[in-house]
Amino acid sequence: MKTRTKFVIGGAVILAVIVALSLQELQKMTVFFYTPAEVLASPAEFEDKTIRIGALVQQGSVDWNAQAIQLSFKITEDGEKSIPVYYAGVKPDLFREGQGVVVEGKMNGPRFEASQLLVKHSEEYTVETEHKKSKEEYYKSILSQ
Amino acid sequence: MFLEWGSILGLAGCGLWIFLKLPIETSQGFPQKIMYLHVPTFIATYLAFFVVFAFSIAYLWKRDLMFDQIAKVSAEVGLIFCALLLVTGAIWGRPTWGTYWVWDARLTTTLLLFLIFMGYFLLRMSVNDRDKEARLASVLGIIGCLDIPIIHKSVEWWRTLHQPSTLFKVESGKASPSISPELFTPLIASTIVMLLFYLYLLLLRYQTEIRREQLNQLLAETQV
Structure with missing residues (x-):
């Protein structure tokens, strides 16, 4: 050869x-993130592994302790199956109920302990009437900060 | 002349319009304004590399060095726009997502485009023979531009942190951008102005390149 x-x-x-x-x-x-359904379907597979889960913040589940800088909430896709999340860090500006989030961390029992909390915002851009009126106020509030 | 002042004054005018006249977006607030730089930049990047793609094919077909020259200068300008795209994206990502950078499909494929065209210029610099340089660069240029449709579709093909397309959103077969009209009009205006700016940079670079070649020719003649 x-x-x-x-x-x-x-x-x-x-x-x-x-x-x-x-x-x-x-x-x-x-696979940038898993869904709550995927994680709940096979808990053994995700045990002790650093993973990301992407879902929506469940309505009425947010508990923000500004003094201790601790944030607890539940994430869900469909409003039925949800995972409780604990995050010791600052609440992002766009964090609110119903908002898309991607959390990175580990499952600890039934609870997800997040080391990073990212917001996945939607591709829709709107203007509310009250924002139109308060534009000057908004600028003043930024400048005075 | 028109392109130069038209695009520069246009960009300044859009800036004033965006900061002084436009209402505040509901969900994101003030950080949404960088959209007027980020979106026009990505469209300019797409156009720049589409020109690279088209003129690389034209060169391989006709073997006219003029086509290669246009592909080369468009790739240069495209690389600048791509860098600007990555930077504005990072600046926008910090206040909205909570991070400058993540390795999701949209961001990674965009960085890949940037790296491919860094390699494209390294390749050009490493070849001495002008025809061989043009041939090799055309092939790499064509392959590199195939990343553009991947970037564009990445938010649909994979789960990403980056949101799906606003401007090119299609609902039941019809184009329906999901942005309110008062925010949409200036976005279109700044995109048009940015494309004029791209055209201005492209022509400027093309002219200097032609003159450099003429100068090299003159120098070669005087030495003989």
Whole structure:
């Protein structure tokens, strides 16, 4: 066998392995977050693993302690299955009930302990009438801060 | 001349309009204003790399160096817009999402576009033969531009932190941008102005490139 042929075969094998490995990894990587339903369906799989869960903040579930800087809330997709989340950190500006969030952290029993709380806002942009009137007030409030 | 002052004054005018006249967006408040830089920048980036794609194909077909020249300068301007896109996105992400950067599909594929075209210029610099440079760069340019549709569709194909498209939103087969009209009109205006600015930068770079070639030719003649 010629040296050149060996190189080609060897190269092809290495390339195939790299492609196979990266495809496998890519499959996992491209899942940026899991849904509450996926996590609740197989709790054993997610135990002690740092994961992200993306869902909506359940109505009426937010408990924000500004003194202790602790935030508790529930996340849900459908309003039926939900996961309680605990986050020791500052509440983001856009955090509110019904807002999309992505939390990163670990499941601790039935509770999710988040180390990072990100807001996934919608692609809709609107103007409320009261905001039109209070624009000057809004600017003043920014400047005086 | 028109392009230069038209686009620069237009950008300044849009800035004044956006900060002095526009109402505050309901959900995000003040940080939403960076949309008027971020969205026009991404459309300019798309256009710049579409030009790269088209003129790279044209070069491989006709083998006219002029086409390669246009692809090259458009890639340069596109790279600047892509950098601006990543930066404005990060600045917008901090107050709204709560982070400058995440490795989600939209952001990662956009960074990939930036890196591919950094490599594109490294490739151009490493080849001495002008025709070979044009040939290799055209191939890489075409492949690199295939990232654009991936970027655009990334928010539909994968779960991402980045929200789906506002401007190109389609509902039951009809285009229906999900933005109120008073915020939409200035967005279109600033996009048009940004595209004029892209055109101005493109022509400027093309002219300087042509003159540099003429200068090199003159220098070569005097040395002979």
